[in-house]
Amino acid sequence: MDMRKLVGENFARLRKERGLSQEQVEERSGFSQWYISSLERGRRNPTIISLYELANSIGVRVADLIADEGASSEGDSTVPGTAQASHASQKAKGG
Numbered sequence: 809m810d811m812r813k814l815v816g817e818n819f820a821r822l823r824k825e826r827g828l829s830q831e832q833v834e835e836r837s838g839f840s841q842w843y844i845s846s847l848e849r850g851r852r853n854p855t856i857i858s859l860y861e862l863a864n865s866i867g868v869r870v871a872d873l874i875a876d877e878g879a880s881s882e883g884d885s886t887v888p889g890t891a892q893a894s895h896a897s898q899k900a901k902g903g
Contacts, residue, residue, distance in 0.1 A: 809876070810850065811874070812850045812851070812852065812853055813850035814850075814874065814876065815847070815850075815854065815859070815873050815874060816847050816848045816849055816850040816851075816852070817848075817850070818872065818873050818874070818875065819844075819847060819848055819862065819866075819873055820848040822866055822868050822872060822873070823848075823866050826866055826867060828866055830844045830845060830848075833862070833865050833866060836865040836866075837861055837862055837864075837865035838861070839858070839861070839862065839865075844862075847862070856870070859873055859874070
C-alpha cells in the first residue's frame with residue numbers, strides 16, 4: 809500500500825476512534841481542516857515533524873500512523889519485529 813494512503817487511513821481511523829472531528833484536530837494541531845482532509849485521503853506527503861504534531865494532537869504515537877494494518881492493536885501499539893530488531897542491534901553494538 810502507498811505510504812501516504814496508509815498514513816491517511818490510519819489517521820482517519822484513529823481520529824474517529826477518539827471521537828474527534830477534523831475541526832477539533834485543526835484546533836489542537838494548528839493544521840487546517842483542508843490539510844487534514846487531504847491527509848486522510850492520501851493526498852498529502854507529511855514530514856516527520858508534521859506526523860509528530862498530528863499524532864500528538866490525537867493522542868497517538870507516530871508509529872501508530874505508519875503501522876500497516878494489523879501491525880498494531882488497541883492497547884498494544886508496537887510494530888512486530890521492532891523489539892527483536894532493536895535487541896539484535898544492541899547485541900551487534902556490544903550492548
